[in-house]
Amino acid sequence: MEKFFCYVLGVLGSFISCVHGKCDIPLRTLILFMVIDYISGILIAVFFKKSPKSERGTLKSEVGWKGICKKGMMLIYVFVGVHLDILMNNDYIGNTICIGFIVNELISIIENAGIMGIPMPTVLKNIIDILNENG
Numbered sequence: 001m002e003k004f005f006c007y008v009l010g011v012l013g014s015f016i017s018c019v020h021g022k023c024d025i026p027l028r029t030l031i032l033f034m035v036i037d038y039i040s041g042i043l044i045a046v047f048f049k050k051s052p053k054s055e056r057g058t059l060k061s062e063v064g065w066k067g068i069c070k071k072g073m074m075l076i077y078v079f080v081g082v083h084l085d086i087l088m089n090n091d092y093i094g095n096t097i098c099i100g101f102i103v104n105e106l107i108s109i110i111e112n113a114g115i116m117g118i119p120m121p122t123v124l125k126n127i128i129d130i131l132n133e134n135g
Contacts, residue, residue, distance in 0.1 A: 026098035027078060033105035034071045040112040041067065050115050074101045103131045 045051035045059040054060040078101070082094035106128060110120050 024095070026095050026102065030074070030078065030098050030102050030105065033102055033109065034074070037105050037108045037112065038064075038067060038071070040109060040116075044112055044115050048116060052115070077101070099131055103128060106131070 041051065041053075042059065042064070045054065045057065045063075049057045051057045051059070051063070053063045078094055078097050081097040084093045085091050106124070110124060110128075114120065
């Protein structure tokens with residue numbers, strides 16, 4: 001399942017990159033955070049048995065597929081934003097959408113780490129505040 005998800009994200013990222021001719025840092029960061037979030041969610045379900053997304057806290061394929069669909073839709077939003085940038089001859093809509101989703105994924109990663117018993121470092125709290133201001 002993890003390999004399939006990585007493959008799907010790779011294909012979607014490549015598609016977006018090819019369509020608008022660039023693969024900028026926010027998009028690569030977003031895809032990386034999506035993969036980390038997805039894998040950490042799987043780890044919580046498989047090894048910690050504490051997933052808040054299933055009744056028993058264990059791995060459930062339906063939850064995984066919903067997550068993939070949501071992440072795919074996030075990439076579609078980025079795709080739309082980038083094309084609006086091209087249409088209006090600017091470069092901030094796609095990046096702003098990316099930053100918003102990066103913050104969302106970062107918060108989810110931090111929540112997953114919390115479920116695993118890992119506290120959030122202060123520097124990450126500060127980064128989230130900065131990203132929220134820029135997004």
